[in-house]
Amino acid sequence: MILPQITLSSSAVTRPFTFYEFFAGGGMARLGLGEHWQCAFANDFDAVKAATYRANFTDAAAHFHEGDVWALSAGDLPGCADLAWASSPCQDFSLAGGRAGLAGGRSSAFFGFWRLMEALDEAGRAPRLLVIENVSGLLTSNDGADFVALGAALASRGYHFGALEIDAAVLLPQSRPRVFVIATRDVAPGLIGDSPFHTRAVKAAQARLSTTLARHWVWWGLSAPPRRNTDLAALLEADAAVAWHTTDQTARLLxxxxxxxxxxINTLSARSVGAVFRRTRIEHGLPVQRAEVRFDGLAGCLRTPRGGSSRQAILVVEPDQIRSRLLTPREAARLMGLPDSYRLPASATGALHVAGDGVAVPVVRWLAQELLEPLLAESSAMAAE
Structure with a gap:
């Protein structure tokens, strides 16, 4: 599988930008940032993800730290990076979790990251740019109070910030909405404007800010990328290369x-490929397990595996038969924009965990090309004047 070709804008960099990647997982943000960026430090506490990162980046020994972010100090972070990227654990923000917000156990890891940013600021080494990526629930958890708290933290250190809600479906055949909060010390007026990623949820989150915090808000003018021309079927393995469910298993799914x-399904007359999730729905006041299929060319949002029901299935409907199977780890990786050369864990569970808990690579590339790199370039130009 080949990543979408995204060319550099006119603000091509003359030196590598440096960055720290927190909660790095398998290094998908790094892959998305690309060759014009140099990783100065990365961390993750998950052993499987850490091993995957090391397997894919030959320079990992020089900058990757496996362990809890709370165990780090500012002294562990070298130099003064242009960017700090944080994709903190999202379970407490997602609909699948307890919606505990920033006070939740795992999502409170964000504050482990934030205390490092505060320490760097005290030492005069704060990154010029921050990107905080999470599930869309970040905008609404605790009735929006968590996003307000995040904004207050950023503003307290002199950052201006704005949010974009981007669905990976604009670049990949996977429905995967995520929020990207971009914070900077220097606002470039030329990068402010309308955006299709100023969704209703983003606008509502901004409206909840106090008058003081609203002064720190920025409406980032990120444009939409060219229309995606790849669908789910194009990323799947050949029929003969995968294990299919038995007839009884498919009948059970149906x-x-x-x-x-x-x-x-009954209206389909030609070969059609659909993605299936099993969910629990409330019907007539009772919980009922349901299988839900979509034939719009998109996979559903990848999840981290927590048992068979959480794994996405593929349904292939043909004139003379209906077959089903589980999505393979390599297909999941392709749905995240990872090339086939990317080394996945040997176990299916481990591979699906790395893929399902990552950030879509082409989305990061588009964000970097259209906003992050121009923002840093303009910031440098403003400082030189």
Whole structure:
């Protein structure tokens, strides 16, 4: 699988930008930032993700630290990076989690990251640019109070900030909405404007800010990328190369669908590929397990594996038969924009965990090309005047 070709804008860099990558996982943000960026430090506490990072980056020994972010100090971070990227654990922000917000156990790891930024600021080494990536629930958790708290933290250190809600489906055949909070000390007026990523949720989150915090808000003018021309079927393995469910297993999956989804299948006359998730729905006041299928050319949002029901399935409908199977780890990696040369963990569970807990690579590349790199370039130009 080949990553979408995204060319550098006119603000091509003359030296590598440096960055720290926190909660790095398998290094997908690094891959997205690309060759014009140099990683000065990366960390993750998960052993499987750490091993995957090391397997894919030959220079990992020089800058990767495996361990809890709370165990780090500013002294562990070299130099003064242009960017700090943080994709902190998202379970407490997602609909699948307890919606505990920033006070939640794992998502409170954000404050482990933030105390490092505060320490760097005290030492005069604060990054010029911060990117905080998370699930869309960040905008609404605790009735929006968590996003306000995040904004207050950023503003307290002199950062201006704005949020973009980007669905990876604009670049990849996977529905994966995520929030990117971009914070900077120097606001470049030329990068402010309208954006299709100023969603209703982003606008509502901004409206909850106090008058004081609103003065720190920036409406980042990120444009939409060229229209995606790849669908789910294009990323799948050949039929003969994968293990299919038995007839009984497929019948069981179909039996979990409600009449609407079954009717959708019955209308198909040519080969059609769909993505299936099993979910628990409340019907007539009772929890019911359902299989839900989509045939819009997109996979559903990849999840980290927590048992068979959390794994996405593929349904192939043909005139003479219906077959089903589980999504393979390599297909999951492709849905995140990872090249086939990317080394996945040997176990399916480990590979799906790395892929499902990452950030979509082409989205990071688009964000870097259209906003982060121009922002740093303009910041440098402003400082030189």
């Amino acid at each position: 039996s979990l669908m409600n009449p609407l989804h079954r009717a959708r």
